[in-house]
Amino acid sequence: MTGTIPKFSSTPLDEIPVIRENLRNGFRTGKSKSIAYRKQQLLALAYMIKDNAARLHEALDLDLHRAPAETNFIEIFPSLAEAKEAYSSVGKWSKPERAHWSFNWFAMNPTIRKEAKGVVLIISPFNYPITLSLGPLAGAIAAGNACVLKPSELTPAYSALVAELVSQYLDPEMYTVINGAIPETTEMLKLQWDHILYTGGARVASIILGAAAKTLTPVTTELGGKSPVFIDPKCDLHMTAKRLMWGKATNAGQTCIAPDYVLVPRSFVDTFVKACIEALKEFFPHGAEKSDSYARVISPGHFARIKGLLDGTRGTIAYGGSTNEDTKFIEPTLVVGVKNDDSLMSEEIFGPVLPIIVVEDVDEALQIVNSRDHPLALYVFSKDAAYKAKVFDNTQSGACVANDCIVHYATEGLPFGGIGPSGSGMQGGKFSFDTFTHFRATLDNPKWVDIILGGRYAPFTPKKQAS
Numbered sequence: 509m510t511g512t513i514p515k516f517s518s519t520p521l522d523e524i525p526v527i528r529e530n531l532r533n534g535f536r537t538g539k540s541k542s543i544a545y546r547k548q549q550l551l552a553l554a555y556m557i558k559d560n561a562a563r564l565h566e567a568l569d570l571d572l573h574r575a576p577a578e579t580n581f582i583e584i585f586p587s588l589a590e591a592k593e594a595y596s597s598v599g600k601w602s603k604p605e606r607a608h609w610s611f612n613w614f615a616m617n618p619t620i621r622k623e624a625k626g627v628v629l630i631i632s633p634f635n636y637p638i639t640l641s642l643g644p645l646a647g648a649i650a651a652g653n654a655c656v657l658k659p660s661e662l663t664p665a666y667s668a669l670v671a672e673l674v675s676q677y678l679d680p681e682m683y684t685v686i687n688g689a690i691p692e693t694t695e696m697l698k699l700q701w702d703h704i705l706y707t708g709g710a711r712v713a714s715i716i717l718g719a720a721a722k723t724l725t726p727v728t729t730e731l732g733g734k735s736p737v738f739i740d741p742k743c744d745l746h747m748t749a750k751r752l753m754w755g756k757a758t759n760a761g762q763t764c765i766a767p768d769y770v771l772v773p774r775s776f777v778d779t780f781v782k783a784c785i786e787a788l789k790e791f792f793p794h795g796a797e798k799s800d801s802y803a804r805v806i807s808p809g810h811f812a813r814i815k816g817l818l819d820g821t822r823g824t825i826a827y828g829g830s831t832n833e834d835t836k837f838i839e840p841t842l843v844v845g846v847k848n849d850d851s852l853m854s855e856e857i858f859g860p861v862l863p864i865i866v867v868e869d870v871d872e873a874l875q876i877v878n879s880r881d882h883p884l885a886l887y888v889f890s891k892d893a894a895y896k897a898k899v900f901d902n903t904q905s906g907a908c909v910a911n912d913c914i915v916h917y918a919t920e921g922l923p924f925g926g927i928g929p930s931g932s933g934m935q936g937g938k939f940s941f942d943t944f945t946h947f948r949a950t951l952d953n954p955k956w957v958d959i960i961l962g963g964r965y966a967p968f969t970p971k972k973q974a975s
């Protein structure tokens with residue numbers, strides 16, 4: 509026990525099939541068909557988050573040196589909002605839907621029933637451990653599923669805490685946490701699940717998809733990628749720099765939709781960089797290393813990876829660049845004059861380093877972005893409607909956002925998901941509910957319809973053939 513945080517321990521491998529079987533039995537009792545039951549569990553989930561905010565802050569401080577205010581904004585509030593929205597909307601979302609009226613079929617009462625898939629698995633990454641496990645859990649509960657959470661072994665404090673909390677607050681016959689790393693996840697993937705929602709990197713996604721193919725388990729993948737930023741000189745400079753530096757510095761850049769690289773017209777580079785430096789100095793007046801408001805990189809492996817990308821750049825460091833291996837600190841860093849084939853452009857940075865690519869105009873920026881994989885998010889900072897429309901209309905990405913970054917993932921009513929290599933499927937509110945729901949087609953055909961459809965029965969007489 510560290511403070512109020514229990515000690516992390518991996519779930520024994522031989523318990524994993526037993527846990528899945530127990531949840532299947534729980535699901536088969538049919539208790540989650542009741543909307544009242546789902547609401548009660550969603551309420552318990554909301555209270556679990558609310559009652560334990562201080563412990564969650566403590567866990568995230570241990571795992572990521574994350575400030576409570578940041579954890580509130582990027583994790584606690586969005587997770588609570590997911591649980592509350594699911595609680596108040598589950599009745600509406602679950603209602604059967606009549607198929608659209610058609611003369612040929614209306615008499616059969618064609619209806620779509622919204623049914624739970626069964627026992628679902630949510631595998632989540634280290635970077636936003638609360639919201640990427642408990643957010644989708646709200647959708648899984650609302651849809652009537654039993655659910656296993658598999659949080660990341662890289663956040664041992666959170667993962668141990670959530671295992672304790674889920675067992676205390678939620679129905680243990682239906683919801684549980686399996687903890688562990690590759691051996692435990694590999695064991696889980698030998699089993700059939702009724703759906704897997706995987707959030708993480710593309711390399712592991714291939715492993716998950718390969719294993720799921722063997723058991724014909726459907727998978728939603730929420731992945732990452734390099735989310736570009738288009739800068740129009742006709743932007744609100746101070747606001748742009750502030751929001752962009754916030755997006756890059758939050759969680760020390762370990763955000764799947766963090767601005768990954770920026771495309772700036774040559775004539776505007778110096779002005780833009782100066783404004784970004786001012787914003788960083790405003791956030792961290794005594795430097796980020798001394799600040800309580802700045803997180804750390806999660807692991808020695810990720811620290812070495814990000815430092816390697818920075819060491820390999822042929823660009824010029826315009827701000828930052830200092831690191832501390834012992835504390836896994838990497839300063840918010842701006843690198844200017846980065847080319848499309850630079851080390852910083854070789855993979856998703858997933859850290860507080862921002863390469864700035866100098867372009868001649870928006871057409872060159874579009875050409876660079878469109879030569880790469882479709883990103884999870886794409887950002888434009890401009891006051892010019894035509895500029896924004898040009899970028900939105902001539903690119904593909906999971907989401908496109910003007911004049912801000914990151915906040916769209918928590919915006920109620922919007923789907924969150926990627927396209928192509930940045931993921932497939934959607935989550936968030938009703939979209940999470942739909943992900944974990946089987947849309948079951950039903951009809952009930954009265955006898956008299958054979959007056960119209962009698963032609964389907966043999967023998968196919970000349971009269972029938974002619975009609």
Ligand code: NAD
Binds near residue numbers: 690
């Ligand atoms: P990761 O892929 O290393 O790990 C994610 C999960 O997979 C963890 O629970 C981990 O235990 C498990 N895992 C790791 N190796 C495995 C293996 N060999 N077999 C089976 N399971 C394995 O991801 P990460 O480093 O924790 O997170 C970073 C990535 O996640 C980034 O690429 C980021 O963009 C992405 N991400 C995406 C979203 C989104 O919503 N689209 C959100 C956050 C992070």
